[in-house]
Amino acid sequence: MLLLSTIGSRGDVQPLVALGLALRDLRIEARFCVPPDFQPWIEGLGFAVTPIGPSLRSTAAPSAARPSPSDLAELARRSVVEQFATVHAAAEGCDGIVGATALQIAAPSVAQVLGIPYRFLAY
Numbered sequence: 001m002l003l004l005s006t007i008g009s010r011g012d013v014q015p016l017v018a019l020g021l022a023l024r025d026l027r028i029e030a031r032f033c034v035p036p037d038f039q040p041w042i043e044g045l046g047f048a049v050t051p052i053g054p055s056l057r058s059t060a061a062p063s064a065a066r067p068s069p070s071d072l073a074e075l076a077r078r079s080v081v082e083q084f085a086t087v088h089a090a091a092e093g094c095d096g097i098v099g100a101t102a103l104q105i106a107a108p109s110v111a112q113v114l115g116i117p118y119r120f121l122a123y
Helices: 010-025 036-044 056-060 069-091 107-114
Strands: 002-006 030-034 048-051 096-100 118-121
Touching: 002 010, 002 069, 010 030, 010 036, 010 096, 010 118, 030 036, 030 069, 036 048, 048 069, 069 107, 096 107, 107 118
Parallel strands: 002 030, 002 096, 030 048, 096 118
Antiparallel strands: none
16 A cells, blocks of 8 residues: 655645555555645545645635734644654555655655655656
8 A cells, every 4th residue: 555645736746645545556545645635536436535735726715814924833833743644644554655746845754764665746
């Protein structure tokens, strides 16, 4: 089983979903760790999903409040802390982690702690 993990928009998530579908055709189980906006869609395809990070729709909406520089720094700090806990929990029982996007900071370290391979994909 592989954990496919990314933090980003649909353009970051959709290629991992395509990979998950291809893996399933090869009888390799995949689970996902992605922003909560994509959870219903991916679960509808029959995959397990662990949400990570904030809802992108709420933070990117034109009406959303714009954070101050200090708020952004705190959001980044909390995001990294959350990533380690969330990715670690999602990767339990997996044979490897595939990460995508530079925002996925924790995945390589989590893989090392769990003693499983990590691969980064760029597309």
